[in-house]
Amino acid sequence: MGKAKKQRAIERRNKRFDPAGQVELPKEGQIDMSSVPILQKLESVSAEEREAACSSVSQLCMDDQASLEALISARCIPLLVQRLFDADRPVRIAAFGALRNLSLVGGPEACDQIVRSDVMNSVVLLFQKMREEEQNQSAQSTEQSTILQKERVGILTQVFALLWNLCESNEEATEKFSRQSDIHGLTIEILSKTSYPVSLRSTVGQFLVVVTDKNQHEGLRKGILVQPSTSELLKSMLVPSEANPPIISTLSACILFNLWFDVDPEATVAAVIPTISHILRLSPMTELPAVIEALKTEQSKIVEMGEHPVFANFEEPELVSQWKLLASSQQLALETLTNALVTNDDASEDGDEDDIEMDPTEPETADVSPATAVKPFQVSAITACLPIALNLTAYPSDPVIASVAALQPSLLSHLTLVETVQLRAIAAVTNAITLIGAAGLAQQTGVTVQQIWTGFWGLSLRARALQHLKVLEATLSLLWTLLRSIGQGAALEIDEASFQMLCELAVSSQEDIRSTCAGLFGVLAARPYNPPFHHKVGEALIWIIANDSSLGVVCEALNSIFDVFAEPEYNTPYTQLAMGEKLRLLAQALPQRIKSGKMSREDRDHAKDALNNLKRFITYKKQQGV
Numbered sequence: 001m002g003k004a005k006k007q008r009a010i011e012r013r014n015k016r017f018d019p020a021g022q023v024e025l026p027k028e029g030q031i032d033m034s035s036v037p038i039l040q041k042l043e044s045v046s047a048e049e050r051e052a053a054c055s056s057v058s059q060l061c062m063d064d065q066a067s068l069e070a071l072i073s074a075r076c077i078p079l080l081v082q083r084l085f086d087a088d089r090p091v092r093i094a095a096f097g098a099l100r101n102l103s104l105v106g107g108p109e110a111c112d113q114i115v116r117s118d119v120m121n122s123v124v125l126l127f128q129k130m131r132e133e134e135q136n137q138s139a140q141s142t143e144q145s146t147i148l149q150k151e152r153v154g155i156l157t158q159v160f161a162l163l164w165n166l167c168e169s170n171e172e173a174t175e176k177f178s179r180q181s182d183i184h185g186l187t188i189e190i191l192s193k194t195s196y197p198v199s200l201r202s203t204v205g206q207f208l209v210v211v212t213d214k215n216q217h218e219g220l221r222k223g224i225l226v227q228p229s230t231s232e233l234l235k236s237m238l239v240p241s242e243a244n245p246p247i248i249s250t251l252s253a254c255i256l257f258n259l260w261f262d263v264d265p266e267a268t269v270a271a272v273i274p275t276i277s278h279i280l281r282l283s284p285m286t287e288l289p290a291v292i293e294a295l296k297t298e299q300s301k302i303v304e305m306g307e308h309p310v311f312a313n314f315e316e317p318e319l320v321s322q323w324k325l326l327a328s329s330q331q332l333a334l335e336t337l338t339n340a341l342v343t344n345d346d347a348s349e350d351g352d353e354d355d356i357e358m359d360p361t362e363p364e365t366a367d368v369s370p371a372t373a374v375k376p377f378q379v380s381a382i383t384a385c386l387p388i389a390l391n392l393t394a395y396p397s398d399p400v401i402a403s404v405a406a407l408q409p410s411l412l413s414h415l416t417l418v419e420t421v422q423l424r425a426i427a428a429v430t431n432a433i434t435l436i437g438a439a440g441l442a443q444q445t446g447v448t449v450q451q452i453w454t455g456f457w458g459l460s461l462r463a464r465a466l467q468h469l470k471v472l473e474a475t476l477s478l479l480w481t482l483l484r485s486i487g488q489g490a491a492l493e494i495d496e497a498s499f500q501m502l503c504e505l506a507v508s509s510q511e512d513i514r515s516t517c518a519g520l521f522g523v524l525a526a527r528p529y530n531p532p533f534h535h536k537v538g539e540a541l542i543w544i545i546a547n548d549s550s551l552g553v554v555c556e557a558l559n560s561i562f563d564v565f566a567e568p569e570y571n572t573p574y575t576q577l578a579m580g581e582k583l584r585l586l587a588q589a590l591p592q593r594i595k596s597g598k599m600s601r602e603d604r605d606h607a608k609d610a611l612n613n614l615k616r617f618i619t620y621k622k623q624q625g626v
Helices: 038-042 047-063 065-073 076-085 089-105 107-116 119-135 142-169 171-179 181-192 198-212 228-236 246-260 265-280 284-305 318-340 376-392 398-405 409-445 449-465 469-486 496-505 511-524 531-547 551-565 568-576 579-596 601-623
Strands: none
Touching (some): 038 076, 065 076, 065 089, 065 107, 089 142, 107 119, 107 142, 107 171, 119 171, 119 181, 142 181, 171 198, 181 198, 181 228, 198 246, 198 318, 228 246, 246 265, 265 376, 284 318, 284 409, 318 376, 318 409, 376 409, 409 449, 409 469, 449 469, 449 496, 496 511, 496 531, 511 531, 511 551, 531 551, 531 579, 551 568, 551 579, 568 579, 579 601
């Protein structure tokens, strides 16, 4: 049966790891801004007051939403941009730190203000000034040169962290960078220069990953980043070494992939897959218990000093920093692998079903075959990486999870990469199933389809128990894709307890989870007629269309009804459940819900398509005599 179905999008980015670290916030009460407004202090004749004002902005914008909104409405951002050229270096560093924090937590409004304040041109002028200082460095003493180099690294780290935030949320910032060829060369120079600290190189690398992702701007495509010499330089950093640790190798692979995949996908994937495969085998999860113990030690120090954890002078242990770099490498490697496994022929699992012309006398069965036109390089990528990616979808052991739960919330941010790596691995496996089907994945990984189902169903149970809703939704989407690729007559073993849990999840507070469950009912029922089972599926779907508040979930449930109950052999449960009458009532109520509901134009069109399909389905079932 033709259906209106929204394409399932795999989230590419979640909470991301910042290798430069958080800007250190002053302790509570350290800066007293009560006597003079911050805006005045930003323009004070005293360098100490200007620096204190910048630091105060850094702290206040992170404290609470009210302070953040007050700072943005007070238009302190243009004044901070002016401070980027302050005669005093510490003020410049503090100003970049304040803008960086504002761009991180201030959302689109703050980023728009920063971009409109012409920060990109300010950055270009700053780089030119730093170049001049470097050229004059020979006339300075060794001690002075060392101090200046340290300050330069500090400023560059803040600058590229700021640009990273801006380009990740503001297209205008990305376009402006694409036109600044001078910055292009500097970014590659810093990334490849082993004399710079890894924290700076990795910040620049993360920034480049963001601005090169699907960026077709002419300035970028004709600039230094796509020159053969840059490609060769990136390739030279693909093999991890003492000079180029795993995070730098992974970032080089991601940038190379972003720049060259559209030009020569086969050669590009062949170049980066060895790096990705190597990074995925490093298993940072085995070091997680030691990382947790290091964080516990720091937590004990904070408690002993009686400090509030938000304002504690927390020194991140070196072990934790190195672990985060390694876990971040795996996150990036999995993201690149996932992108390599995307088909470009629009033959995704949902396809262009909105455009299908339906004949109500000839219902169309769902297309459950994997996407066509699988490329040889994609098969190579799956062979090399998917068995490892499957292992990375698993949870740490129960004692490790319990140890994580014992940490204070202020320290948990150091471990968000555990979930992020897991989510990226699930996304890679999902794309592989979409590309080559469940049977193809089983062949490539050496596990049966039933084992894949059992393993990921178990993962969804763990995610639900731990209230990890993002992992739960991603796992359910994977299972939907898995079942969709199997098709009619290849039923998996689904026990009563599993079906009952699916019914419970269908009333979840999370709309994405409810929508995926509605879709799962449809693909679970794509098997030979089983009266008790299909009766239960019908009950669940009828409950959803009658009770769910989300039109998107209702549309997903309707698609499942079209899939399952179109054929005459399913007319018995269709009649017993009075499904025809309930669908007619829904067809009468939907127009008003569509008209009055608050939704995007895309969602409204999707709902209208579902309504049209529902009317056709009712007509078709009438012709069957039910």
